[in-house]
Amino acid sequence: xxxxxxxxxxxxxxxxxxxxxxxxxxxxxxxxxxxxxxxxxxxxxxxxxxxxxxxxxxxxxxxxxxxxxxxxxxxxxxxxxxxxxxxxxxxxxxxxxxxxxxxxxxxxxxxxx
Amino acid sequence: xxxxxxxxxxxxxxxxxxxxxxxxxxxxxxxxxxxxxxxxxxxxxxxxxxxxxxxxxxxxxxxxxxxxxxxxxxxxxxxxxxxxxxxxxxxxxxxxxxxxxxxxxxxxxxxx
Numbered sequence: 051x052x053x054x055x056x057x058x059x060x061x062x063x064x065x066x067x068x069x070x071x072x073x074x075x076x077x078x079x080x081x082x083x084x085x086x087x088x089x090x091x092x093x094x095x096x097x098x099x100x101x102x103x104x105x106x107x108x109x110x111x112x113x114x115x116x117x118x119x120x121x122x123x124x125x126x127x128x129x130x131x132x133x134x135x136x137x138x139x140x141x142x143x144x145x146x147x148x149x150x151x152x153x154x155x156x157x158x159x160x161x162x163x
Numbered sequence: 164x165x166x167x168x169x170x171x172x173x174x175x176x177x178x179x180x181x182x183x184x185x186x187x188x189x190x191x192x193x194x195x196x197x198x199x200x201x202x203x204x205x206x207x208x209x210x211x212x213x214x215x216x217x218x219x220x221x222x223x224x225x226x227x228x229x230x231x232x233x234x235x236x237x238x239x240x241x242x243x244x245x246x247x248x249x250x251x252x253x254x255x256x257x258x259x260x261x262x263x264x265x266x267x268x269x270x271x272x273x274x275x
Contacts, residue, residue, distance in 0.1 A: 054206070083263065092267035093207075093252065106262040140206050148260055149214075151197055154206025 051076060054155035056141050062161045068129040071158045075122050075143030081105070082124040083152060084116055087138040099124055100146075128160075136162045165191045169253060169266035176243055176273055184238040184269045186253035193255035196229055196236050201250045201268065210251075211238075243273045 055074040063069050075082050083106075084096040095108040099118035116126040122143070128135055138159050142152035168187040176182050186196070195214045199207035213220040213229045213236065220227045226239040236255070240247050250268040 085265075093265040095262045095264055098262055100260075105260060108262065142206070148256075148258060149195055149212060151209035151212065152199075152207070152263060154208070156204070156206050 054141055054143050054153055056139075056155035056158050058158060059156070060159045060161075062163065063131050064163050065131055065133060067131050068127060069131060069160060070125055070127045071139055071141075071160075073124045073126075073141030073143075073155060075124070075141075076153055079143035079145055079153070080122050081144045081146065082118055082122065083142045083144075084124070084126050085140045085142070086110075087140055087157070088136075093140070096126065131162045133162050136160060165189075165264060167253065167255060167264060167266040169251075170269045171267060173270040173272055176271070178244060178273055178275050180243055182240040182243045182247065182271055182273070184251050184253075184271065186236040186238065186255070186266055188234050188255045191255070191257060192231065194258035195256055196227075197254045197256065197263070198227060198236075198238050199252045199254065199265070201252060207252055207265075240271075243271075245273045245275055247271060248273050 057072045081100045083098040086094045097116050098106040102118045113129045118124045138157045140157045142154040144150045144152050166189045197212045198210045201207040211227050213227045224241045228237045250270045252268040253266045254263045
């Protein structure tokens with residue numbers, strides 16, 4: 051079974067621009083979560099989608115948004131990029147079941163200059 | 164608010180010894196706890212889950228304990244190997260479909 055796929059792997063943007071990151075979950079997984087990882091803050095939860103609905107949300111500004119499509123693929127968008135948005139963005143999927151573990155992709159490394 | 168603490172300093176041990184990593188949590192009572200391993204430039208990989216009614220869980224050279232009184236989980240790697248060098252993350256989880264929140268992780272370095 052193919053793992054979680056994130057594209058692109060690397061991205062360089064300038065301040066003020068917007069960016070869209072993509073995530074394809076493992077086949078059969080309907081839950082997709084997004085995390086931001088920085089050296090200083092660790093893994094910070096952004097949001098979780100299940101069956102095209104946002105089920106949980108973290109404490110990020112409204113510039114961060116996401117959506118999930120009917121095939122469970124997900125995208126996250128960051129508008130008006132700031133230098134502090136430079137991070138590794140990780141997507142994870144899991145099967146239904148509150149104990150089920152997350153399966154992570156290898157992330158998109160975003161650099162904002 | 165929920166708080167999760169893992170040793171921020173790296174843990175350096177000699178090959179063959181047992182590594183013990185600590186995860187403390189405050190201000191909530193998780194129903195279970197997951198441990199993950201993360202290598203540089205990669206996403207975390209799930210290792211073990213332990214439930215609140217389980218004192219201990221084992222998987223090969225890994226052992227996890229869960230003390231709900233102390234609000235602490237310990238993660239042990241016995242007979243450690245250089246290949247075990249990585250960052251280890253804990254995620255104490257409330258029941259239901261709550262979001263998974265992670266500790267900052269502890270970096271383990273196993274030296275030959």
